[in-house]
Amino acid sequence: MASSPETEHPVKALGWAARDSSGHLSPFNFSRRKTGDEDVRFKVLYCGICDSDLHNLKNNWRRTLYPMVPGHEIVGEAIEVGSKVQKVKIGDKVGVGCMVGACHSCDNCLNDLENYCPKIVHPFNKIDLDGTRTYGGCSDHMVANERYIIRFPDNMPLDSAAPLLCAGITAYSPLKYYGLGSPDKHIGIVGLGGIGHMAVKFAKAMGAKVTVISYSSAQKNEALEHLGADSFLITNDQKQMEAAKGTLDGLLDTIPVVHPIMPLLDLLKPHKQLVLLTVQEYKPLEFTAFPLMLGRKGIVGGAIGGMKETQEMVDFAAKHNIKPDVEIISTNYANTAMERIAKSDVKYRFVIDIGNTLEATKPLTY
Missing domain, CATH: 3.90.180.10 (Medium-chain alcohol dehydrogenases, catalytic domain)
Known part of the structure; x- marks a missing residue:
């Protein structure tokens, strides 16, 4: 047997x-x-x-x-x-x-x-x-x-x-892979949950300029005063969104539920990417191709990192006193x-x- x-x-x-x-x-x-x-x-x-x-x-x-x-x-x-x-x-x-x-x-x-x-x-x-x-x-x-x-x-x-x-390496890996963690980059972090708040901490430690993007103003003070983001953008404020068009070198989207993608694509500079880091309920994304075609922009994904990169991330966090x-x-x-x-x-x-x-x-x- x-x-x-x-x-x-x-x-x-x-x-x-x-x-x-x-x-x-x-x-x-x-x-x-x-x-x-x-x-x-x-x-x-x-x-x-x-x-x-x-x-x-x-x-x-x-x-x-x-x-x-x-x-x-x-x-x-x-x-x-x-x-x-x-x-x-x-x-x-x-x-x-x-x-x-x-x-x-x-x-x-x-x-x-x-x-x-x-x-x-x-x-x-x-x-x-x-x-x-x-x-x-x-x-x-x-x-x-x-x-x-x-x-x-x-x-x-x-x-x-x-x-x-999990949250830490999921945020760290795309910052490294897409070259977003440097002083000459201005990136957007969409959402401020477990992954989002780690993305802010890592990006700031790497020297990047960070804008937190949210669908409400509830976390504005938290983003700016506690986490050290440089700015806060509310997606339903059309004046703010219009002023921010074409200003970002990359977007890390950490919101785990379905939400509008099109307004986010407008924030990217040409040739840049919106990186999806969470599962959006297994429902289809809704977007049109023109913003992607006319700006050669991309919607891409990411998930954690390999073991070598995960150890690198932990060592970086310890060196810079980064804690969730x-x-x-x-x-x-x-x-x-x-x-x-x-x-x-x-x-x-x-x-x-x-x-x-x-x-x-x-x-x-x-």
């Missing part, structure tokens, strides 16, 4: 999981694989949660495998390392982000772009390369191949470091947090204090 994933991977784990599309989370006992020669196991101390977790919990993207343990911004302390591990030792501050596996042989993988590998393995809702299920970081420990482990400098607090592994703004919560608050995420009621990222609060939710029996 073939052995099951549970017998092949007998290390007991405690997490919080949803069992169906209600998305309701509750304590869940499961197993992770033994620590292989190239693996790092770490005690999870903090785990960020975001829109992607909510969509997956509720099966909005039609790919959820239940029971599902969410969490792809996972940080903690290394407690076991395999015999061939070279970059991590026990006690190191480490983390895992949006991927735990890839093919390692395609052009993307060979060019440090594992995030675009067609066989990418996410930390939840995926079948790993060994045929077993992946479970996310809302759990007491995590194990991954050292290739997918990020190391955190000692001066970086782990509670606010967790969102760097977070609200630390207990594990028991996770369901309420998901309800608040659905209402965009968070500033700017929820981070679960797994290390201090998960154990209290432990079921009576395993």
